[in-house]
Amino acid sequence: MSGSILVVDDDSAIRTVVAAALKREGHRVTTAASIAEFRREFRLARPDVLVTDVVLPDGNGLDLVSSLLGEHPDLPVIIFSAQNTLATAVRATEVGAFDYLPKPFDLDALAQAVRGAIAKGRRGPAGAAEAELIGGPSLIGRSPAMQEVYRVIARVVSNDLTVLVMGESGTGKELVAQAIHDMGPRKRAPFVALNMAAIPRELIEAELFGHERGAFTGAAARVAGKFEQAAGGTLFLDEIGDMPMDAQTRLLRVLQSGEFTTVGGARPIRADVRIVAATNKELSTLVAAGQFREDLFYRLNVVPIALPSLRERRQDIALLARHFLDRAAEDGLPRKQLDADAVAVLERYDWPGNVRQLENLMRRIAALSRDEWVDAAGIRRALGEASVHGSAPDARDPGIETAVRARLDRIAIEDPDALDDGGLYDRIIGEVERPLIEAMLARHGHNQLRAARALGINRNTLRKRLDTLGIDVAGGVNGAGRPDGAE
Numbered sequence: 001m002s003g004s005i006l007v008v009d010d011d012s013a014i015r016t017v018v019a020a021a022l023k024r025e026g027h028r029v030t031t032a033a034s035i036a037e038f039r040r041e042f043r044l045a046r047p048d049v050l051v052t053d054v055v056l057p058d059g060n061g062l063d064l065v066s067s068l069l070g071e072h073p074d075l076p077v078i079i080f081s082a083q084n085t086l087a088t089a090v091r092a093t094e095v096g097a098f099d100y101l102p103k104p105f106d107l108d109a110l111a112q113a114v115r116g117a118i119a120k121g122r123r124g125p126a127g128a129a130e131a132e133l134i135g136g137p138s139l140i141g142r143s144p145a146m147q148e149v150y151r152v153i154a155r156v157v158s159n160d161l162t163v164l165v166m167g168e169s170g171t172g173k174e175l176v177a178q179a180i181h182d183m184g185p186r187k188r189a190p191f192v193a194l195n196m197a198a199i200p201r202e203l204i205e206a207e208l209f210g211h212e213r214g215a216f217t218g219a220a221a222r223v224a225g226k227f228e229q230a231a232g233g234t235l236f237l238d239e240i241g242d243m244p245m246d247a248q249t250r251l252l253r254v255l256q257s258g259e260f261t262t263v264g265g266a267r268p269i270r271a272d273v274r275i276v277a278a279t280n281k282e283l284s285t286l287v288a289a290g291q292f293r294e295d296l297f298y299r300l301n302v303v304p305i306a307l308p309s310l311r312e313r314r315q316d317i318a319l320l321a322r323h324f325l326d327r328a329a330e331d332g333l334p335r336k337q338l339d340a341d342a343v344a345v346l347e348r349y350d351w352p353g354n355v356r357q358l359e360n361l362m363r364r365i366a367a368l369s370r371d372e373w374v375d376a377a378g379i380r381r382a383l384g385e386a387s388v389h390g391s392a393p394d395a396r397d398p399g400i401e402t403a404v405r406a407r408l409d410r411i412a413i414e415d416p417d418a419l420d421d422g423g424l425y426d427r428i429i430g431e432v433e434r435p436l437i438e439a440m441l442a443r444h445g446h447n448q449l450r451a452a453r454a455l456g457i458n459r460n461t462l463r464k465r466l467d468t469l470g471i472d473v474a475g476g477v478n479g480a481g482r483p484d485g486a487e
Protein backbone atom coordinates (compact mmCIF):
# COMPACT_ATOMS: atom_id res chain seq x y z
CA MET A 1 0.00 0.00 0.00
CA SER A 2 1.58 3.27 -1.04
CA GLY A 3 0.85 6.80 0.10
CA SER A 4 2.18 10.29 0.22
CA ILE A 5 4.78 10.96 2.89
CA LEU A 6 6.20 14.23 4.17
CA VAL A 7 9.66 13.91 5.70
CA VAL A 8 10.93 16.73 7.97
CA ASP A 9 14.59 16.77 8.99
CA ASP A 10 17.18 19.53 8.93
CA ASP A 11 19.92 17.09 7.92
CA SER A 12 19.92 16.94 4.13
CA ALA A 13 21.70 13.57 4.07
CA ILE A 14 18.94 12.02 6.16
CA ARG A 15 16.25 13.63 4.00
CA THR A 16 17.85 12.21 0.87
CA VAL A 17 18.36 8.68 2.22
CA VAL A 18 14.93 8.45 3.81
CA ALA A 19 13.18 9.87 0.74
CA ALA A 20 15.01 7.43 -1.55
CA ALA A 21 14.14 4.47 0.68
CA LEU A 22 10.46 5.42 0.84
CA LYS A 23 10.29 6.06 -2.90
CA ARG A 24 11.71 2.58 -3.46
CA GLU A 25 8.71 1.32 -1.47
CA GLY A 26 6.42 3.05 -3.95
CA HIS A 27 5.48 6.10 -1.86
CA ARG A 28 5.34 9.72 -3.04
CA VAL A 29 7.72 11.71 -0.90
CA THR A 30 8.15 15.43 -0.20
CA THR A 31 10.67 16.85 2.24
CA ALA A 32 11.11 19.88 4.47
CA ALA A 33 14.15 21.12 6.39
CA SER A 34 12.37 23.27 8.97
CA ILE A 35 8.99 23.92 10.54
CA ALA A 36 8.46 26.87 8.19
CA GLU A 37 9.11 24.64 5.17
CA PHE A 38 6.91 21.98 6.67
CA ARG A 39 3.95 24.38 6.89
CA ARG A 40 4.25 25.20 3.20
CA GLU A 41 4.70 21.57 2.11
CA PHE A 42 1.94 20.32 4.35
CA ARG A 43 -0.63 22.60 2.73
CA LEU A 44 0.47 21.59 -0.75
CA ALA A 45 1.14 17.91 -0.31
CA ARG A 46 -1.65 16.91 2.14
CA PRO A 47 0.42 13.87 3.17
CA ASP A 48 -1.01 10.57 4.43
CA VAL A 49 1.89 10.20 6.85
CA LEU A 50 4.25 12.69 8.47
CA VAL A 51 7.77 11.57 9.40
CA THR A 52 9.60 14.15 11.49
CA ASP A 53 12.74 14.75 13.51
CA VAL A 54 12.50 16.38 16.96
CA VAL A 55 15.22 19.01 16.93
CA LEU A 56 14.55 21.40 14.07
CA PRO A 57 16.24 24.76 13.42
CA ASP A 58 13.09 26.80 14.11
CA GLY A 59 11.40 24.76 16.80
CA ASN A 60 10.68 21.40 18.36
CA GLY A 61 9.15 18.60 16.27
CA LEU A 62 7.19 17.29 19.26
CA ASP A 63 5.48 20.65 19.76
CA LEU A 64 4.79 20.77 16.06
CA VAL A 65 3.17 17.33 16.13
CA SER A 66 1.23 18.21 19.25
CA SER A 67 -0.40 21.27 17.68
CA LEU A 68 -0.78 19.64 14.27
CA LEU A 69 -2.68 16.68 15.69
CA GLY A 70 -5.06 19.12 17.40
CA GLU A 71 -6.20 20.11 13.91
CA HIS A 72 -5.64 16.80 12.11
CA PRO A 73 -6.24 14.14 14.73
CA ASP A 74 -6.20 11.30 12.20
CA LEU A 75 -2.82 12.04 10.66
CA PRO A 76 -0.36 9.24 11.46
CA VAL A 77 2.96 10.72 12.56
CA ILE A 78 6.26 8.90 12.92
CA ILE A 79 8.82 10.69 15.05
CA PHE A 80 12.51 9.95 14.85
CA SER A 81 15.07 11.44 17.13
CA ALA A 82 18.69 11.26 18.16
CA GLN A 83 17.61 12.36 21.64
CA ASN A 84 17.34 8.75 22.64
CA THR A 85 15.92 9.25 26.09
CA LEU A 86 12.95 7.62 27.73
CA ALA A 87 11.38 11.07 28.08
CA THR A 88 11.46 11.57 24.29
CA ALA A 89 9.96 8.13 23.64
CA VAL A 90 7.20 8.74 26.16
CA ARG A 91 6.54 12.29 24.97
CA ALA A 92 6.34 11.05 21.38
CA THR A 93 3.63 8.63 22.46
CA GLU A 94 1.91 11.30 24.55
CA VAL A 95 1.66 13.83 21.77
CA GLY A 96 -0.04 11.10 19.81
CA ALA A 97 2.68 9.87 17.48
CA PHE A 98 1.88 6.64 15.68
CA ASP A 99 5.43 5.40 16.14
CA TYR A 100 8.76 6.53 17.48
CA LEU A 101 12.11 5.52 16.01
CA PRO A 102 15.32 6.29 17.86
CA LYS A 103 18.19 7.35 15.59
CA PRO A 104 20.12 5.76 14.11
CA PHE A 105 17.27 3.60 12.83
CA ASP A 106 17.35 1.18 10.03
CA LEU A 107 15.50 1.96 6.85
CA ASP A 108 13.58 -1.30 6.97
CA ALA A 109 12.19 -0.33 10.36
CA LEU A 110 11.11 3.02 8.94
CA ALA A 111 9.54 1.44 5.86
CA GLN A 112 7.67 -0.96 8.09
CA ALA A 113 6.46 1.84 10.37
CA VAL A 114 5.24 3.80 7.35
CA ARG A 115 3.39 0.75 6.00
CA GLY A 116 1.76 0.27 9.41
CA ALA A 117 0.85 3.96 9.58
CA ILE A 118 -0.81 3.91 6.18
CA ALA A 119 -2.60 0.62 6.79
CA LYS A 120 -3.99 1.31 10.22
CA GLY A 121 -4.32 5.06 10.31
CA ARG A 122 -3.52 6.96 13.43
CA ARG A 123 -3.91 5.00 16.57
CA GLY A 124 -1.95 6.70 19.36
CA PRO A 125 -3.57 8.00 22.54
CA ALA A 126 -6.21 10.60 21.71
CA GLY A 127 -5.66 14.27 22.28
CA ALA A 128 -2.52 16.29 22.42
CA ALA A 129 -3.60 18.12 25.54
CA GLU A 130 -1.44 16.21 27.98
CA ALA A 131 1.79 17.01 26.20
CA GLU A 132 3.92 17.80 29.16
CA LEU A 133 7.50 16.69 29.61
CA ILE A 134 7.57 14.68 32.77
CA GLY A 135 10.73 14.34 34.79
CA GLY A 136 10.54 11.15 36.80
CA PRO A 137 13.40 8.82 37.57
CA SER A 138 15.91 8.96 34.79
CA LEU A 139 16.67 5.71 33.11
CA ILE A 140 20.05 6.30 31.56
CA GLY A 141 21.14 4.50 28.40
CA ARG A 142 21.05 4.97 24.65
CA SER A 143 21.93 1.48 23.53
CA PRO A 144 19.55 -0.18 21.06
CA ALA A 145 18.62 -2.63 23.81
CA MET A 146 17.49 0.21 26.10
CA GLN A 147 15.73 1.97 23.23
CA GLU A 148 13.58 -1.10 22.84
CA VAL A 149 12.81 -0.99 26.57
CA TYR A 150 11.82 2.70 26.28
CA ARG A 151 9.52 1.93 23.40
CA VAL A 152 7.68 -0.70 25.42
CA ILE A 153 7.47 1.61 28.45
CA ALA A 154 6.13 4.39 26.26
CA ARG A 155 3.38 2.09 25.05
CA VAL A 156 2.19 1.10 28.52
CA VAL A 157 2.42 4.30 30.58
CA SER A 158 -1.04 5.51 29.71
CA ASN A 159 -2.88 2.22 30.26
CA ASP A 160 -3.22 -0.23 33.15
CA LEU A 161 -1.85 -3.36 31.52
CA THR A 162 0.09 -5.62 33.86
CA VAL A 163 3.81 -5.49 33.17
CA LEU A 164 6.37 -8.19 33.97
CA VAL A 165 9.93 -6.88 34.13
CA MET A 166 12.56 -9.58 33.76
CA GLY A 167 16.27 -9.14 34.22
CA GLU A 168 19.27 -10.01 36.33
CA SER A 169 19.68 -8.44 39.72
CA GLY A 170 20.70 -4.79 39.54
CA THR A 171 19.58 -4.21 35.93
CA GLY A 172 17.07 -1.53 36.98
CA LYS A 173 13.80 -3.47 37.23
CA GLU A 174 12.48 -1.35 40.06
CA LEU A 175 13.52 1.83 38.26
CA VAL A 176 11.51 0.72 35.21
CA ALA A 177 8.47 0.09 37.42
CA GLN A 178 8.91 3.52 38.99
CA ALA A 179 9.25 5.16 35.57
CA ILE A 180 6.03 3.52 34.37
CA HIS A 181 4.28 4.86 37.46
CA ASP A 182 5.77 8.35 37.37
CA MET A 183 4.99 8.90 33.72
CA GLY A 184 1.43 7.64 33.75
CA PRO A 185 -1.93 8.94 34.98
CA ARG A 186 -1.46 7.26 38.37
CA LYS A 187 1.62 9.35 39.17
CA ARG A 188 -0.06 11.39 41.91
CA ALA A 189 -1.08 8.26 43.86
CA PRO A 190 1.44 6.09 45.73
CA PHE A 191 4.00 3.71 44.24
CA VAL A 192 4.22 0.83 46.70
CA ALA A 193 6.80 -1.95 46.45
CA LEU A 194 6.82 -5.36 48.09
CA ASN A 195 9.74 -7.74 47.76
CA MET A 196 8.59 -11.35 48.02
CA ALA A 197 12.10 -12.55 48.85
CA ALA A 198 12.54 -10.10 51.71
CA ILE A 199 9.60 -10.97 53.97
CA PRO A 200 8.82 -14.21 55.78
CA ARG A 201 6.61 -16.39 53.62
CA GLU A 202 3.86 -16.68 56.20
CA LEU A 203 3.47 -12.89 56.33
CA ILE A 204 3.17 -12.27 52.59
CA GLU A 205 -0.62 -12.49 52.40
CA ALA A 206 -1.12 -10.17 55.37
CA GLU A 207 1.41 -7.75 53.85
CA LEU A 208 -0.36 -7.77 50.50
CA PHE A 209 -3.98 -7.70 51.58
CA GLY A 210 -3.76 -6.39 55.14
CA HIS A 211 -5.44 -7.99 58.13
CA GLU A 212 -8.27 -7.38 60.55
CA ARG A 213 -7.80 -6.97 64.25
CA GLY A 214 -7.45 -10.39 65.86
CA ALA A 215 -7.01 -12.16 62.49
CA PHE A 216 -4.05 -14.05 63.97
CA THR A 217 -1.99 -14.01 67.13
CA GLY A 218 -0.39 -10.62 67.49
CA ALA A 219 -2.79 -8.83 65.12
CA ALA A 220 -3.68 -6.15 67.67
CA ALA A 221 -5.16 -3.69 65.19
CA ARG A 222 -6.46 -3.59 61.65
CA VAL A 223 -3.58 -3.03 59.24
CA ALA A 224 -3.95 -1.97 55.62
CA GLY A 225 -2.03 -4.10 53.14
CA LYS A 226 -0.04 -3.01 50.12
CA PHE A 227 -3.09 -3.24 47.84
CA GLU A 228 -4.86 -0.68 50.01
CA GLN A 229 -1.78 1.51 50.48
CA ALA A 230 -1.26 1.66 46.72
CA ALA A 231 -4.92 2.48 45.94
CA GLY A 232 -5.08 4.61 42.81
CA GLY A 233 -1.39 4.01 42.19
CA THR A 234 1.03 1.24 41.31
CA LEU A 235 1.90 -1.92 43.21
CA PHE A 236 5.37 -3.24 42.43
CA LEU A 237 5.74 -6.94 43.24
CA ASP A 238 9.46 -7.65 43.28
CA GLU A 239 10.97 -11.14 43.11
CA ILE A 240 7.56 -12.52 42.21
CA GLY A 241 9.15 -15.95 41.60
CA ASP A 242 9.63 -16.26 45.36
CA MET A 243 5.94 -15.91 46.10
CA PRO A 244 4.59 -18.94 47.99
CA MET A 245 1.94 -21.03 46.24
CA ASP A 246 -0.94 -20.04 48.57
CA ALA A 247 -0.26 -16.37 48.04
CA GLN A 248 -0.01 -16.98 44.28
CA THR A 249 -3.48 -18.50 44.30
CA ARG A 250 -4.88 -15.52 46.18
CA LEU A 251 -3.15 -13.01 43.97
CA LEU A 252 -4.51 -14.74 40.88
CA ARG A 253 -8.03 -14.52 42.30
CA VAL A 254 -7.57 -10.82 42.95
CA LEU A 255 -6.30 -10.21 39.43
CA GLN A 256 -9.26 -12.10 38.01
CA SER A 257 -11.99 -10.52 40.13
CA GLY A 258 -10.48 -7.07 40.70
CA GLU A 259 -11.32 -7.45 44.39
CA PHE A 260 -9.57 -8.65 47.52
CA THR A 261 -10.41 -9.28 51.15
CA THR A 262 -8.12 -8.66 54.11
CA VAL A 263 -6.85 -11.61 56.14
CA GLY A 264 -9.69 -12.28 58.59
CA GLY A 265 -11.99 -9.91 56.72
CA ALA A 266 -15.12 -10.72 54.76
CA ARG A 267 -16.00 -7.59 52.81
CA PRO A 268 -14.49 -7.47 49.32
CA ILE A 269 -12.50 -4.32 48.55
CA ARG A 270 -11.94 -3.10 44.99
CA ALA A 271 -8.30 -3.47 43.93
CA ASP A 272 -7.52 -0.17 42.23
CA VAL A 273 -3.85 -0.67 41.42
CA ARG A 274 -1.67 -1.09 38.39
CA ILE A 275 0.52 -4.13 38.89
CA VAL A 276 4.13 -4.25 37.80
CA ALA A 277 5.90 -7.49 38.76
CA ALA A 278 9.59 -8.25 38.48
CA THR A 279 11.73 -11.34 38.55
CA ASN A 280 15.36 -12.26 38.12
CA LYS A 281 14.41 -15.91 37.79
CA GLU A 282 13.15 -17.52 34.62
CA LEU A 283 9.44 -17.78 35.51
CA SER A 284 8.74 -20.27 32.74
CA THR A 285 11.31 -22.61 34.32
CA LEU A 286 9.57 -22.23 37.67
CA VAL A 287 6.28 -23.00 35.94
CA ALA A 288 7.80 -26.13 34.39
CA ALA A 289 9.13 -27.17 37.80
CA GLY A 290 5.68 -26.71 39.34
CA GLN A 291 6.81 -23.84 41.56
CA PHE A 292 4.86 -21.08 39.86
CA ARG A 293 1.24 -21.14 38.72
CA GLU A 294 1.03 -21.12 34.96
CA ASP A 295 -2.25 -19.17 34.96
CA LEU A 296 -0.72 -16.50 37.20
CA PHE A 297 2.30 -16.33 34.92
CA TYR A 298 0.05 -15.53 31.94
CA ARG A 299 -1.90 -12.98 33.97
CA LEU A 300 1.30 -11.15 34.91
CA ASN A 301 3.11 -11.53 31.62
CA VAL A 302 0.68 -9.34 29.64
CA VAL A 303 3.45 -6.93 28.67
CA PRO A 304 6.90 -8.46 29.18
CA ILE A 305 9.91 -6.16 29.43
CA ALA A 306 13.26 -7.95 29.26
CA LEU A 307 15.93 -5.74 30.74
CA PRO A 308 19.32 -6.56 29.24
CA SER A 309 22.27 -7.20 31.55
CA LEU A 310 24.85 -4.42 31.58
CA ARG A 311 27.32 -6.55 29.61
CA GLU A 312 24.73 -6.73 26.83
CA ARG A 313 24.70 -2.93 26.54
CA ARG A 314 28.32 -2.00 27.01
CA GLN A 315 27.90 1.24 25.10
CA ASP A 316 25.81 2.55 28.02
CA ILE A 317 28.56 1.94 30.57
CA ALA A 318 30.43 5.23 30.10
CA LEU A 319 27.21 7.23 30.18
CA LEU A 320 26.02 5.48 33.33
CA ALA A 321 29.40 5.75 35.05
CA ARG A 322 29.54 9.51 34.44
CA HIS A 323 25.93 9.87 35.53
CA PHE A 324 26.71 8.16 38.84
CA LEU A 325 29.82 10.31 39.37
CA ASP A 326 27.66 13.42 38.76
CA ARG A 327 25.09 12.17 41.22
CA ALA A 328 27.81 11.50 43.80
CA ALA A 329 29.06 15.07 43.30
CA GLU A 330 25.52 16.41 43.75
CA ASP A 331 25.42 14.48 47.02
CA GLY A 332 28.49 16.38 48.21
CA LEU A 333 31.24 13.88 47.35
CA PRO A 334 34.31 15.17 45.48
CA ARG A 335 33.82 15.51 41.72
CA LYS A 336 35.76 12.87 39.74
CA GLN A 337 36.44 12.42 36.04
CA LEU A 338 37.20 9.25 34.13
CA ASP A 339 40.01 9.22 31.60
CA ALA A 340 39.71 7.21 28.38
CA ASP A 341 41.63 4.20 29.73
CA ALA A 342 39.44 4.10 32.82
CA VAL A 343 36.36 4.02 30.60
CA ALA A 344 37.92 1.22 28.52
CA VAL A 345 38.44 -0.90 31.66
CA LEU A 346 34.84 -0.29 32.74
CA GLU A 347 33.58 -1.23 29.28
CA ARG A 348 35.50 -4.49 29.25
CA TYR A 349 34.42 -5.60 32.70
CA ASP A 350 31.52 -8.07 32.92
CA TRP A 351 29.43 -6.46 35.70
CA PRO A 352 27.85 -9.51 37.33
CA GLY A 353 26.02 -7.07 39.64
CA ASN A 354 24.94 -4.95 36.66
CA VAL A 355 24.03 -1.27 37.02
CA ARG A 356 23.87 -1.47 40.82
CA GLN A 357 27.48 -2.69 40.94
CA LEU A 358 28.59 0.12 38.62
CA GLU A 359 26.74 2.65 40.76
CA ASN A 360 28.36 1.35 43.96
CA LEU A 361 31.78 1.36 42.34
CA MET A 362 31.41 4.96 41.16
CA ARG A 363 30.35 6.11 44.64
CA ARG A 364 33.31 4.26 46.09
CA ILE A 365 35.64 5.97 43.65
CA ALA A 366 34.07 9.35 44.35
CA ALA A 367 34.56 8.83 48.06
CA LEU A 368 37.98 7.22 48.08
CA SER A 369 40.13 8.07 45.08
CA ARG A 370 42.56 10.89 45.73
CA ASP A 371 42.90 12.60 42.33
CA GLU A 372 40.21 14.28 40.32
CA TRP A 373 41.09 12.23 37.22
CA VAL A 374 40.61 8.49 37.60
CA ASP A 375 42.74 6.24 35.39
CA ALA A 376 42.64 2.53 34.49
CA ALA A 377 44.72 1.55 37.51
CA GLY A 378 42.31 3.44 39.77
CA ILE A 379 39.37 1.48 38.38
CA ARG A 380 41.18 -1.85 38.68
CA ARG A 381 42.14 -1.05 42.25
CA ALA A 382 38.57 -0.11 43.15
CA LEU A 383 37.21 -3.24 41.46
CA GLY A 384 39.76 -5.39 43.26
CA GLU A 385 39.06 -3.79 46.63
CA ALA A 386 35.33 -4.07 46.16
CA SER A 387 35.59 -7.78 45.49
CA VAL A 388 38.00 -8.52 48.32
CA HIS A 389 35.69 -6.66 50.69
CA GLY A 390 32.82 -8.69 49.44
CA SER A 391 30.69 -5.69 48.57
CA ALA A 392 30.23 -6.79 44.97
CA PRO A 393 28.49 -9.93 43.81
CA ASP A 394 31.68 -11.04 42.10
CA ALA A 395 33.50 -11.12 45.42
CA ARG A 396 36.54 -13.30 45.01
CA ASP A 397 37.34 -15.56 47.88
CA PRO A 398 40.94 -14.81 48.86
CA GLY A 399 41.18 -18.50 49.81
CA ILE A 400 40.90 -19.46 46.14
CA GLU A 401 43.67 -17.05 45.24
CA THR A 402 45.90 -18.55 47.92
CA ALA A 403 45.06 -22.08 46.76
CA VAL A 404 45.90 -21.28 43.12
CA ARG A 405 49.21 -19.68 44.08
CA ALA A 406 50.09 -22.66 46.28
CA ARG A 407 49.21 -25.01 43.42
CA LEU A 408 51.49 -23.08 41.04
CA ASP A 409 54.30 -23.18 43.58
CA ARG A 410 53.86 -26.93 43.86
CA ILE A 411 53.87 -27.44 40.10
CA ALA A 412 57.04 -25.32 39.93
CA ILE A 413 58.73 -27.76 42.27
CA GLU A 414 57.31 -31.05 41.01
CA ASP A 415 56.93 -30.40 37.28
CA PRO A 416 58.75 -27.16 36.37
CA ASP A 417 58.42 -27.76 32.60
CA ALA A 418 54.65 -27.57 32.95
CA LEU A 419 54.96 -23.87 33.76
CA ASP A 420 56.08 -23.24 30.19
CA ASP A 421 54.42 -25.93 28.13
CA GLY A 422 51.21 -24.07 27.38
CA GLY A 423 48.82 -26.47 29.09
CA LEU A 424 48.77 -24.66 32.37
CA TYR A 425 45.48 -22.84 31.94
CA ASP A 426 43.48 -25.96 31.15
CA ARG A 427 45.22 -27.86 33.87
CA ILE A 428 44.48 -25.34 36.64
CA ILE A 429 40.96 -24.60 35.43
CA GLY A 430 40.32 -28.34 35.16
CA GLU A 431 41.53 -28.78 38.72
CA VAL A 432 39.07 -26.15 39.95
CA GLU A 433 36.27 -27.22 37.66
CA ARG A 434 36.32 -30.89 38.59
CA PRO A 435 35.57 -30.49 42.32
CA LEU A 436 33.07 -27.74 41.50
CA ILE A 437 31.10 -29.95 39.10
CA GLU A 438 31.36 -32.99 41.35
CA ALA A 439 30.11 -31.00 44.31
CA MET A 440 27.18 -29.58 42.38
CA LEU A 441 26.22 -33.00 41.01
CA ALA A 442 26.29 -34.43 44.52
CA ARG A 443 24.29 -31.50 45.85
CA HIS A 444 21.60 -32.03 43.24
CA GLY A 445 21.30 -35.80 43.60
CA HIS A 446 23.36 -36.37 40.42
CA ASN A 447 20.64 -34.73 38.40
CA GLN A 448 22.57 -33.14 35.52
CA LEU A 449 19.86 -30.73 34.51
CA ARG A 450 19.58 -29.27 37.98
CA ALA A 451 23.33 -29.18 38.49
CA ALA A 452 23.76 -27.39 35.14
CA ARG A 453 21.04 -24.91 36.07
CA ALA A 454 22.67 -24.23 39.42
CA LEU A 455 26.02 -23.68 37.71
CA GLY A 456 24.37 -21.41 35.17
CA ILE A 457 25.56 -23.47 32.22
CA ASN A 458 23.73 -25.33 29.52
CA ARG A 459 23.07 -29.03 30.07
CA ASN A 460 25.01 -29.95 26.92
CA THR A 461 27.95 -27.86 28.08
CA LEU A 462 27.92 -29.75 31.35
CA ARG A 463 27.83 -33.07 29.48
CA LYS A 464 30.82 -32.05 27.37
CA ARG A 465 32.75 -30.95 30.44
CA LEU A 466 31.96 -34.27 32.15
CA ASP A 467 33.36 -36.06 29.09
CA THR A 468 36.44 -33.87 28.80
CA LEU A 469 37.27 -34.07 32.48
CA GLY A 470 36.52 -37.80 32.49
CA ILE A 471 34.14 -37.47 35.40
CA ASP A 472 32.40 -40.78 35.88
CA VAL A 473 28.64 -40.35 36.00
CA ALA A 474 27.74 -43.96 35.26
CA GLY A 475 27.55 -44.81 38.94
CA GLY A 476 25.35 -41.79 39.63
CA VAL A 477 21.59 -41.94 39.42
CA ASN A 478 21.73 -39.62 36.47
CA GLY A 479 24.12 -41.61 34.34
CA ALA A 480 21.82 -44.56 33.99
CA GLY A 481 18.46 -43.56 35.28
CA ARG A 482 17.75 -39.92 34.47
CA PRO A 483 19.23 -39.00 31.14
CA ASP A 484 16.93 -36.02 30.82
CA GLY A 485 17.35 -34.91 34.34
CA ALA A 486 13.69 -35.69 34.98
CA GLU A 487 12.71 -34.98 38.53
Ligand SMILES: Nc1ncnc2c1ncn2[C@@H]1O[C@H](COP(=O)(O)OP(=O)(O)OP(=O)(O)O)[C@@H](O)[C@H]1O
Pocket: 138, 139, 140, 141, 167, 168, 169, 170, 171, 172, 173, 174, 175, 176, 238, 280, 320, 355, 356, 359
Ligand atom coordinates in the same frame (compact mmCIF):
# COMPACT_ATOMS: atom_id res chain seq x y z
N1 LIG B 1 19.29 2.60 33.35
C1 LIG B 1 19.59 3.10 34.56
N2 LIG B 1 19.86 4.41 34.69
C2 LIG B 1 20.18 4.93 35.89
N3 LIG B 1 20.25 4.22 37.02
C3 LIG B 1 19.99 2.92 36.96
C4 LIG B 1 19.63 2.29 35.73
N4 LIG B 1 19.42 0.99 35.96
C5 LIG B 1 19.62 0.80 37.27
N5 LIG B 1 19.96 1.95 37.89
C6 LIG B 1 20.29 2.10 39.32
O1 LIG B 1 20.89 0.89 39.74
C7 LIG B 1 20.40 0.48 41.01
C8 LIG B 1 19.72 -0.87 40.88
O2 LIG B 1 18.51 -0.73 40.16
P1 LIG B 1 17.17 -1.49 40.61
O3 LIG B 1 17.06 -1.56 42.09
O4 LIG B 1 16.06 -0.89 39.85
O5 LIG B 1 17.54 -2.93 40.04
P2 LIG B 1 16.70 -4.29 40.14
O6 LIG B 1 16.85 -4.95 38.83
O7 LIG B 1 15.33 -3.99 40.65
O8 LIG B 1 17.54 -5.08 41.21
P3 LIG B 1 17.08 -6.36 42.11
O9 LIG B 1 16.69 -7.45 41.16
O10 LIG B 1 18.33 -6.68 42.84
O11 LIG B 1 15.96 -5.87 42.96
C9 LIG B 1 19.44 1.57 41.47
O12 LIG B 1 20.12 2.46 42.31
C10 LIG B 1 19.03 2.24 40.18
O13 LIG B 1 18.72 3.59 40.41
